[in-house]
Amino acid sequence: MSNIPADLKYIDTHQWVRVEADGTATVGITDFAQDQLGDVVFIEVPEVGATVNGGEEAGVAESVKSASDVFSPVTGEVLEVNEKLEDEPEIVNDDPYGEGWMFKVKLADKGELDGLMDPDAYAEHVASEG
Template identity: 85%
Template sequence: MSDIPADLKYIETHQWVRVSDDGTATVGITDFAQAQLGDIVYIGNPEVGVTVNGGEEAGVAESVKSASDVFSPVTGEVVAVNEALEDEPELVNEDPYGEGWMFRVKLADTGELDGLMDPDTYADHVAAEA
């Protein structure tokens, strides 16, 4: 079973979101997603300043096996991207919930979080796909 931290929310396309006290949300792909992709060689993040929409494509993760769209779990303005991934995309494989985060957004509507999966629901989702 892949690692599923209890402090995050998830979406069906295997992205996670961690909300900070300052109203920003950090987004990345799950341990399950990085394992399915294999060795990641490129991460394409959205530009700082653009608005991403919950459930819509916001970037891409490319591996030696395939390319996969990355969807934003939440709507908001991108306030930061993980620039370390430009030179070290493998951080997503090594630490998907830590150093491998992808981008941060200033949440447009915190109520949107209520529609996301909790860890138990996401674990069931992963089990059904495995």
């Protein structure tokens, strides 16, 4: 079973979001997603200042096996991107919920979080795909 932290919300395309103490939202791909991708060799993230929309493409993760779109779970303005991923995309494989985060967003609507999967629902979703 994939690692599914209890403090995150998830979407069915295997991205997670964590709301930080300051109200910003950190986004990344799940352990299941990085495992399915294999060795990640390139990450494309949105530009700082760009607006991302919940459920829409916000970047790309490429591995030696394939490329996958990265979707934003939430809508908002990109405040920060993980610049370490430019030189070390493999961080996503090693620590998808920590150092492998992709971008941070100023939430447009906190209510949007209510429509996302909790860890139990996401675990069921992963089980249905496996």
